Structures are given as structure tokens and as C-alpha cells.
Amino acid sequence: MARRKKGDRVDGWLVVDKPSGITSSAMVNKVKWAMNAQKAGHAGTLDPDATGVLAIALGEATKTVPYITDATKAYTFIVRLGQATNTDDEEGEVIAQSNLRPSDDDIRAALVQFTGDIMQIPPKFSAVKIDGQRAYKLARDGDDFEIQPRPLFVEELRMVSRDDADHVTLEMVCGKGGYVRSIARDLGAALGCYGHVKSLRRIWSGPFELSDCITLETIEKLAKDPALRDHLLPLETGLHDLEQLSCTPEAAAKLRNGNPALVIASELDYGDEAWVACNGEPIAVGVYKAGELHPNRVFVPA
Incomplete structure (x- = not known):
């Protein structure tokens, strides 16, 4: 007999306005518990x-x-000019400094090289x-290593304000795998003055925006309360970039068993990914494929 999973069946998305000082994994555990x-x-x-x-x-x-x-994501962040740190953010040790401060025009001109592919x-x-180990662990141990460059698409990178000389x-809109800290570090290098991230805030991620968010305080206040589920968004919110199709109950039964089935006519091209309801x-x-959906992810009925 299969062991019953601990906890309740909960399906959907809870979008959190993550506060500073907690890891993403810890935030997931907090939500799972609540x-x-x-x-x-x-x-x-x-x-x-x-x-x-x-x-x-x-x-x-x-x-x-x-x-x-x-999905594409957007961030606002403050770059501290004139200092480089070993972590490329405010928490690290300052490893280089400069008295040079670029003009606003210099900054705008430099941003161009960090857009596109x-x-x-x-x-x-x-x-x-x-080599199988996390870079941060190697860095903490003082090991000497290099990280190979990785491709990133930056849709937009613009200056929002110049708060002071430093x-x-x-604001940046980018694709998967973007490191804002690297942008700050490399921008400082391009400007000849060094730089690191002082603060960072993600303002949207795919279909999810700040207006969808719930705070940690609310999560803790409503922990174990059914009212917390009122803040859930449906699971299909995560499929916003895919075409939605429909099917008959007979076809749904086939799909749930992992078999191809006919779906209602669509203008999709052969080989396109889609989801069906x-x-x-x-x-x-x-x-x-030619009027059928060949499933690779099947949702268990509620």
C-alpha cells in the first residue's frame, strides 16, 4: 500500500512579496507549512x-x-558606484575602490552594451x-576557479534615476538565468569606476506582478487558516505563454492516461506546445500534432 502524503491537497500559485533576509527555499518551506x-x-x-x-x-x-x-522577469536595483565587492553586492567585502564617478550620459551610453543577446x-x-560543487561553497573555501560565460537575453536596461554621485x-527586463549582480559588476568595470548591487527588487515574473503578492506577515497571520487559500491563483496561471485548447471528456480521459487525443481545432503549427482543458x-x-495533443505533463484531477 502506498504511503499517504503528509499534508493537504493544495493546487495553485501563491505569489509572495519576499522580504529581505530570508532565502527563497525558506520562503517555500514557510508557505508549505502555513x-x-x-x-x-x-x-x-x-x-x-x-x-x-x-x-x-x-x-x-x-x-x-x-x-x-x-519566462521574462523584471527588476529594479540600485548600483553603488565606486566600489567592487567579492560577492558583487552590499554583503561582500570591498576589494577595489575608485574616486571616479561617471556622468549620467556616460551611464546611459554604457548600458547599451548590456542589452540584447x-x-x-x-x-x-x-x-x-x-565540477559538481556550488560556486559559493568554493568561493567561501577560498578556492581559485573560473565560471564560464553564459548567454542571456536582456530586453531592456534603463536608468530610472541618479540618486546621488554614488x-x-x-530597471532591467531579461530572460532566464540573469544575474543582476553581474550586471552591476560589469557596468562598473565598463565605466572604469567599479560597482556592486546595493539593493534589488523583482517587480514581475512572467504573469505574476507585485499586485498579486501576499506578504510574509499575512502568511504568518493566516497560517493553517483556510482563508489563506483565498490568495491562491489557479495552476493554469503558470501556462500563460502557451495556447489554451479544449477537448471532450472522452479525449480528456485519454490524455490523463498519457495518450494522444484529439483537441478542438487550433491554428497552432505542428510541434507547438499547448495546454488543454x-x-x-x-x-x-x-x-x-495534426489535431492531437501528445501530453508530456498530466494534471491529476482535484
Whole structure:
């Protein structure tokens, strides 16, 4: 007999305005505990000191996490000019300084080289794996290592304000795998004055925005209270970038068993990914082929 999972069946997304000083994983555990949920995960790590949109998937919504992880995200952040740190943020040790301060025009001109398809080297204090070990662990141990550049698409990078000679506020819209700390570090290097992130806030992630967020204080206040579920967004919110199709109950039964089935006519091209619902209930995600959906993720009925 299969062992019964601990907790309640909870499906959907809880979008949290993560406060500074807590890891993304700890935030997931807090939500899982507060909702007494069987399963939870997040879609895109925020550094412990970063704040803002952290989308937490519960139950069947965890099957849609990859679509949010791959989605475009937006950040506002303050760069401290004139200093480089070993962590590329405020928490690190200052390792280089400069009295040079670029003009606003110099900053705007430099931002151009960090837009479009770029190659970015993640910070040494990051979760990137080097020969099976996390980079931050190697860095803490004082090991000498290099991280290879990785591709990143930056849709937009603009200056929001120049707060004073030492600080500039920027806003960035980018694809998967973007490290804001690397942008600050490399911008400071390009300007010849050094730089690191002083503060960072994610303002949206795919379909999730700050207006969707619930605070940690509210989560703790409503812990174990059914009213907390009123803040859940449906699991299909995580599929916003995919075409929605529909099918008959007979087709839904086939799809739930992992078999291809006919879906209602669509303008999708052969090989496109889509998701299908029956009577408003999400059934599966899969590949569209000549009128059929070939499922690769199937949702368990509520």
C-alpha cells in the first residue's frame, strides 16, 4: 500500500512579496507549512537580501514551474558606484575602490552594451555548479576557479534615476538565468569606476506582478487558516505563454492516461506546445500534432 502524503491537497500559485533576509527555499518551506500543503516549489530564486515577486507553486502547479522559470522577469536595483565587492553586492567585502564617478550620459551610453543577446559571467558567490560543487561553497573555501560565460537575453536596461554621485537606480527586463549582480559588476568595470548591487527588487515574473503578492506577515497571520487559500491563483496561471485548447471528456480521459487525443481545432503549427482543458479544468500540457495533443505533463484531477 502506498504511503499517504503528509499534508493537504493544495493546487495553485501563491505569489509572495519576499522580504529581505530570508532565502527563497525558506520562503517555500514557510508557505508549505502555513498551508499544510503536500508539495511546493518556487519559480526563480531570489538572493536572500533581494525582495519582491517570488512565485510559489503548490501541488499540481509545480508541473508548470518550468514555464515561469523560463519566462521574462523584471527588476529594479540600485548600483553603488565606486566600489567592487567579492560577492558583487552590499554583503561582500570591498576589494577595489575608485574616486571616479561617471556622468549620467556616460551611464546611459554604457548600458547599451548590456542589452540584447549578451554573454554574462555569474558571480562567484552563486549557486552555479563547478565540477559538481556550488560556486559559493568554493568561493567561501577560498578556492581559485573560473565560471564560464553564459548567454542571456536582456530586453531592456534603463536608468530610472541618479540618486546621488554614488548611486544609480536601474530597471532591467531579461530572460532566464540573469544575474543582476553581474550586471552591476560589469557596468562598473565598463565605466572604469567599479560597482556592486546595493539593493534589488523583482517587480514581475512572467504573469505574476507585485499586485498579486501576499506578504510574509499575512502568511504568518493566516497560517493553517483556510482563508489563506483565498490568495491562491489557479495552476493554469503558470501556462500563460502557451495556447489554451479544449477537448471532450472522452479525449480528456485519454490524455490523463498519457495518450494522444484529439483537441478542438487550433491554428497552432505542428510541434507547438499547448495546454488543454475540459469543462474549465486543466487536463494536460503537450505537443500539438495534426489535431492531437501528445501530453508530456498530466494534471491529476482535484
